[in-house]
Amino acid sequence: MPRLMIADNSDVVRKVGKRILTGMGFLVLEATNGLEALARCHAEMPHVLIVDAGLDGALDLIANVRNMPEGKSVRIYYCVVEADLKKMMIGKRAGADDFLLKPFDRKILTSVFANLSLAA
Template identity: 35%
Template sequence: MKSCLVVDDSKVIRKVARHILESLDFQVAEAVDGSDAIEQCRATEPDVVLLDWNMPVMGGMDFLRALRSEGKKAKVIFCTTENGIPQIEAAIAAGADEFVMKPFDREMLHSKLQMVGVA
């Protein structure tokens, strides 16, 4: 079974993502910010990380840089309202694999998971 870490400070987004991912046969863990997420990835690296951009303590970009600097290979899908080309380019340059815009649905998320090769 594939695993996904959902990293978002919104409990509602985490709950929606969990519901969708579990329906796609993923084992799901949750983190409330990038700091929490990096600790979880150090303990058990997931197959894919669904990552929010704006979070307190440690945001998505800082988490992504930390994850990649530690040599972690998990696929990363940014899940965000940030849709500007500079943000997308910066995220890809930092090691993100794909983007999904909020709000998302099952079909959209499944498609992105397929694009990164985990669904």
């Protein structure tokens, strides 16, 4: 079962994301801040990592995961509230592979992660 971590300080975002993504076949882990997420990645690296741009230490988390031996193969999504090109480029430079716009719903998550849940 592919592992996916949602690193977001919003309980609602994590709960909604977990419900939808668990139904798609992911084992969903949660983290409320960057340090917690990094500790969980050290314990067991997820296949997919969703990092909220507003999370304390978000860019450090992405960069630190990328520097870990297993971190190079993780698919990292930087989650932004609006399509802010400057913020998106900063996330890309830190090591994000792609972006998600918040708030997300079942339709968005299904379209983005359907192929990943099968491939991982």
